[in-house]
Amino acid sequence: MHYTLRHLEVFLATAFHENVSMAADSLAMSQSAASASLKDLEQRFGIQLFDRVGKRLQLNDFGKSLRPHAEALLSQAKEFEGLLLQRGQSSQIKVGATLTIGNYLAVPIMAEFMSRYPGSRVELTVENTSSITEKVRNFELDIGLVEGELQDTNLDVIPWRNDDLSLFCAPDHPLAGRPTLTDDDLLHAEWIIREAGSGTRQAFERAMHGLAPRIQVRLELQHTEAIKRAVEAGLGIGCLSTITLQEAFRRGSLLPLYAPQRDWVRQFYFILHKQKYRSAGLRNWLALCQEEGAGQFSTYGPDE
Structure with a gap:
């Protein structure tokens, strides 16, 4: 194989930060090591992934086409590592929720998820629909739970509950x-x-x-x-x-x-990038949310 997981990590971090120095910091690497990794990946395949605009590195069209595949590969590698370390019991997912869902529904679901799957970790981001949508589109979040109706060719928009x-x-x-x-x-x-x-x-x-x-x-x-x-x-x-x-x-x-x-x-929705890899943890999260939507467990008490 002519690329490594580190190549993918540097590529994705640079795509997100649009800056090699910031990408290196996020990966606990030196800037020179990150630059060398990115250069090595491009040279191995004779490609260019970024347009260099001043100090910013912006994904070119080819880089944009590769990004979701790199995200999926890295997600599968992390899931495989979790299976090795925790014998299949561990999951790590990044969830975005709009304010109503995040403040009143998501936290009890998180508690139930971590109770059912010990060792799992859920990172919750609470913002409005447009912000959550942008983060899912940009692969910053694995899934969004949103209140707003939207149409986006990059996203799967799945009805959840009324x-x-x-x-x-x-x-x-x-x-x-x-x-x-x-x-x-x-x-x-x-x-x-x-x-x-x-x-x-x-x-x-x-x-x-x-x-x-x-x-x-x-x-x-x-x-x-x-x-x-x-x-x-x-x-x-x-x-x-x-x-x-x-x-x-x-x-x-x-x-x-x-x-x-x-x-x-109105309707609440799940949103996922169409090219996002559906890990076991993500599938379990979706199933649990569907249980909540069907009223199979309570997310708030009668006095709330």
Whole structure:
């Protein structure tokens, strides 16, 4: 074989950092050793993988075509090493989740996963849908659990489970206690909503089709808890996943609002790069998430 796993590691690290020095640091190598490894790989096959732009190394088209294959080979090698070291019980996966999923669903699933597969490690990144999508596309994450609908020719987008959005307000808000809200009520309310690029914002705008461009947005906030606090303070009404509001509804610090003429149901999705190697750990993670989606184990208690 005319290449080594170290060649692949240096190639992928350089593709990610676009800088040999940073790639070397990430692999605990000297810069000269990393440069030599990259040069050796190119010379062995008479190829060029990067375009050199100043101090940056950008993958050329040929390098981009090789990257997913290198990712898959390295993933299989790591899985093989895990099998040797832990007799098949160990897995390491990098999971990305959007804020609602990451804060309210992913951690219990992680706990169950590590309980079932001792020695396994799950790295969780929590950001909005657009950020998670970019990281999966760039092979920084093995899998994404997202709220937003998307179409990307590089990604497999797999339905996971349904989720309901809830409208809500403070107990002393003028709309509190109304049996239902009309579209006119929705137009005249002041709103505290998630930022553009989030799955919740996308689902909200879909549910508010025909009204969204005309609503009065008082605040756009990135974090669920900040939106809940702003609504509690009487700054407006909000719209978030029901999962995130159950405790506040139970306490009575927030009250649900109802607009049944609008569709507040949305879908959660798995996203994976189409050329991502599906390791045993990744397959086990998907299966466990499907169990959660089918309600076979609880990810949050009745008071949450």
